[in-house]
Every structure is written in structure tokens, then in C-alpha cells.
Amino acid sequence: MRIDIISVLPELLVSPLDHSIVKRARDKGLLEIHLHDLKDYGKGKHRQVDDYSYGGGAGMVLMVEPIFNCIEKLKMEREYDEVIFTAPDGHVFSQGMANRLSLCKNLIILCGHYKGVDERVREHLITMEISIGDYVLSGGELAAAVITDAVGRLIPGVLNDESSALTDSFQDNLVAPPVFTRPSEFNGWEVPPVLMSGHEKRIEDWRFEKSLERTRIRRPDLME
Numbered sequence: 001m002r003i004d005i006i007s008v009l010p011e012l013l014v015s016p017l018d019h020s021i022v023k024r025a026r027d028k029g030l031l032e033i034h035l036h037d038l039k040d041y042g043k044g045k046h047r048q049v050d051d052y053s054y055g056g057g058a059g060m061v062l063m064v065e066p067i068f069n070c071i072e073k074l075k076m077e078r079e080y081d082e083v084i085f086t087a088p089d090g091h092v093f094s095q096g097m098a099n100r101l102s103l104c105k106n107l108i109i110l111c112g113h114y115k116g117v118d119e120r121v122r123e124h125l126i127t128m129e130i131s132i133g134d135y136v137l138s139g140g141e142l143a144a145a146v147i148t149d150a151v152g153r154l155i156p157g158v159l160n161d162e163s164s165a166l167t168d169s170f171q172d173n174l175v176a177p178p179v180f181t182r183p184s185e186f187n188g189w190e191v192p193p194v195l196m197s198g199h200e201k202r203i204e205d206w207r208f209e210k211s212l213e214r215t216r217i218r219r220p221d222l223m224e
Contacts (some may be wrong), residue, residue, distance in 0.1 A: 001032070002032050002036045003109060004108045005035070005109045007036070008049055018207060021159070024158060025170045031152045031221040033148065040070075041069045043063070049062060058115070059114055061116060062118065067121050071105045079106065081107060082101070082128045083125060084109045084132070085110045085117070085126040086130055086147070087112050087116070088112075088131050090128075090129030090130045090208060092130075092132075093150070094170065095150075097130070097151040098147075099171075109140075110125075113138075132147070155200060172211075178214070194206045
């Protein structure tokens with residue numbers, strides 16, 4: 001998979017995308033991540049990429065021309081499954097969305113910034129808009145990192161145990177059950193005996209029941 005990320009501050013993404021599982025995916029050659037500085041497509045000697053909003057109002061707006069030029073250049077080199085825009089009013093990111101995107105071959109992620117982008121970008125260049133929650137960030141770089149991490153870890157061969165992803169929270173619309181490790185007793189706090197019983201069916205049933213219980217308590221909205 002290849003992910004091209006367009007940003008006015010691509011340096012914000014260097015560290016988050018060069019560690020842990022994402023780094024493993026890149027080292028294995030399973031995931032390519034390319035950062036593109038939108039200012040390289042800016043206008044004039046100052047590489048301008050933003051301007052004041054027509055009609056007045058606070059905040060600057062990313063201009064359509066630099067974004068168009070960057071996306072068009074990328075599209076001349078390969079076909080893209082989706083051109084994603086990180087926006088507070090986009091579709092809320094979910095595990096199901098990550099699953100679907102992990103099957104794609106090439107993605108573009110455009111990071112929002114300032115007051116937003118010229119609406120013509122959203123109307124004519126973007127195929128998918130994603131929000132990671134009902135709040136506003138200084139820019140879409142952190143959202144792009146979240147999307148890339150969630151999608152990248154699902155690529156076959158990235159995780160040492162691929163079945164691990166299948167038991168993550170939200171894969172079956174439930175949150176994950178409690179987990180324990182050694183020692184079996186600490187400070188009077190004991191591991192549930194069923195987990196040490198070696199009885200696979202009983203353990204599986206216990207985990208499912210705990211997932212249901214935890215979902216009802218912590219995320220009742222998922223039960224709907």
C-alpha cells in the first residue's frame with residue numbers, strides 16, 4: 001500500500017510515522033508513506049498556499065490551485081482509490097472504515113489547516129472526508145497519522161500475529177474484554193481462574209460475555 005500525505009507542515013508527521021507498527025510495515029516494504037509539502041506548489045516567491053476568505057471573516061483558507069496542482073501531479077503517476085480530506089465535519093472514523101481502506105492500493109490524505117480549504121477542493125477533488133472526533137485540531141496532520149496507523153496495522157503481514165487485529169475493539173462492534181498477564185496474583189488482586197483453566201471454549205465464552213458487559217457499561221451506543 002502507498003499513502004501520500006499532503007500538508008503545509010509535513011514535518012509534524014515525520015516522528016509519528018517512523019516508529020512502532022507503522023515503522024515495521026514500512027521496513028517490511030508493505031507500506032509506503034510519502035509526505036508532500038503543499039508549499040512546494042505555492043504561488044510566488046513566498047510559496048503562498050493560503051489567502052483571506054471571500055466575504056470576510058477570521059482565519060485563512062487554503063487555496064484551490066496549489067492543492068489541485070499537487071493532487072494532479074500525483075494522479076499522473078498512479079491511480080488512487082481514495083482522495084481523503086481530514087475535516088471536523090467528515091464521516092467519523094471507525095474500525096470498519098479502517099478495514100475497508102486497508103484493502104486499497106493507493107491513498108491520498110489531504111490535511112486540513114487554518115480555517116479550512118476552498119470549498120471547490122471538497123467539491124471536485126476529494127472523494128472521502130474523515131473526522132477523528134467532534135473537536136477541532138490545529139491541523140489535520142494528527143488525524144492523518146491516526147488514519148495511517150489504524151489502516152497500516154491491518155495490512156496482511158504487518159502484525160506478527162494477524163489474528164490479533166481480529167480481536168481488537170470494534171472489530172465485532174464490541175469493545176475488547178479485559179486482559180491479564182503474569183503474575184497470577186499481585187497485591188491480593190487475582191487473575192480470573194477461567195483464564196488459567198486451559199479450557200478454550202470456557203475462555204472464549206468468558207471473553208465474549210465480558211465484551212458484552214463492558215460494551216453495555218462503557219459504550220452503550222454500540223449496542224444500538
